[in-house]
Amino acid sequence: MCTMKTARSFEVPIGVSARHVHLSDDHIRALYGCDLHVFKNLSQIGEFAAQETLTIATTVNAIHKVRVLGPPRKTTQVELSSSDAFYLGLTIPLRLSGNLDETPGVTLIGSKGSVQLETGVIVAARHLHMTPMEATRYELHQNDCVEAIAGKQRRCVFSNIVVRISPKAQLELHLDTDEANAAGVKTGDFAQIVLSDSNTVTVTSDHHQYICSSDILDAARHGKSIKLQSNQRITEAALELAKTKGVDIIK
Numbered sequence: 001m002c003t004m005k006t007a008r009s010f011e012v013p014i015g016v017s018a019r020h021v022h023l024s025d026d027h028i029r030a031l032y033g034c035d036l037h038v039f040k041n042l043s044q045i046g047e048f049a050a051q052e053t054l055t056i057a058t059t060v061n062a063i064h065k066v067r068v069l070g071p072p073r074k075t076t077q078v079e080l081s082s083s084d085a086f087y088l089g090l091t092i093p094l095r096l097s098g099n100l101d102e103t104p105g106v107t108l109i110g111s112k113g114s115v116q117l118e119t120g121v122i123v124a125a126r127h128l129h130m131t132p133m134e135a136t137r138y139e140l141h142q143n144d145c146v147e148a149i150a151g152k153q154r155r156c157v158f159s160n161i162v163v164r165i166s167p168k169a170q171l172e173l174h175l176d177t178d179e180a181n182a183a184g185v186k187t188g189d190f191a192q193i194v195l196s197d198s199n200t201v202t203v204t205s206d207h208h209q210y211i212c213s214s215d216i217l218d219a220a221r222h223g224k225s226i227k228l229q230s231n232q233r234i235t236e237a238a239l240e241l242a243k244t245k246g247v248d249i250i251k
Contacts (some may be wrong), residue, residue: 008195010138014150015043016171016180016187017124019066019080021108022073031110036070044129045168046071047138055109056080060089072193078121085123094246095122096162096203098247124176126247127162128193129169138195141165145225145248148173151183158183159223160246161193211249213238220245 004209007211018172028164035049050068054080056189057063063084090104128146135141135241136184150173158179180186211226213236219226225248228234234242234249242249 007138008138009192011190012173012193013043014180014185014187014189014191015174016185017079017174017176019063019177020065020069020078020086020201021056021057024068024076025072027076027108027115028072030113030115031187033106033112036068036072038065038070040228041167042069043170043172045170052110056088057107057109058088058090058223061087063088065242075100076108076115076117076120078108078117079124079176080121081176082123083178085121091108092119092121092242094122094125096125097129099153107139124174125162125177126160126179127164127174128156129164129166129172131167131169131171132165134163134169135163136172139196143225143248143250145223147223148191148192150175150189154181154182154184158191160225160248162248168186210235211238213241216241216245216247219247226238 002156023031031054032052034081037051039049039051041048048070050070052068053065053086054068055062055064056066077097080092084213088106090106093103095103100120100122102212104121105119106121108115108117130140140163142163146161146163148158148161150158158175161173171195175185185191211232213235216238227250238247
């Protein structure tokens with residue numbers, strides 16, 4: 001059962017995230033033979049665009065001069081747009097950063113060598129960075145989902161924006177280039193975050209022990225996540241539909 005309540009809203013700056021790669025220390029050495037060199041600092045504290053770029057290659061196509069971001073990560077991760085995936089002939093899942101299970105791989109080519117990734121390529125889920133203090137102010141929690149309204153002439157409503165909370169965060173909505181182009185926005189523009197009194201749905205119905213496809217469709221229509229209760233299970237069909245519709249299942 002989904003109930004829409006009175007909305008609250010606040011403005012945040014937009015950061016448009018172009019295709020990029022996060023590299024592990026081992027892969028940095030294999031590709032460049034040296035540490036990364038800072039090109040410019042990014043809005044999120046401690047993160048930077050490196051001087052180093054690389055080529056992402058598949059058997060179908062290649063994209064050159066892709067920017068590497070630092071600092072090094074434990075695991076290499078490639079973030080592309082859906083348009084990039086089509087160009088490279090890849091089917092790439094929509095994921096939060098760090099969730100790399102069952103993702104495709106590519107070949108990375110640097111100035112000194114190459115690396116064959118078996119996994120690690122994602123389309124990054126749109127997300128909102130904020131500090132714990134800001135999260136408290138707006139009554140949000142890690143992995144909550146919110147909506148945003150962005151753009152003027154090409155005004156768009158973006159649903160299923162995942163809240164990411166960190167003490168080092170700078171308040172910013174991250175969209176990829178496909179999303180930004182759809183709304184006609186760029187880095188530094190502002191979006192309106194819209195909150196209802198509840199960003200998750202607790203499903204209560206005659207089949208309350210099982211979350212079914214109808215529950216997923218109802219949550220998707222309202223742009224909400226589903227919070228599983230301790231006595232509830234989700235059917236396989238509903239779980240697959242949730243992935244397709246972008247409905248987060250919170251356990």
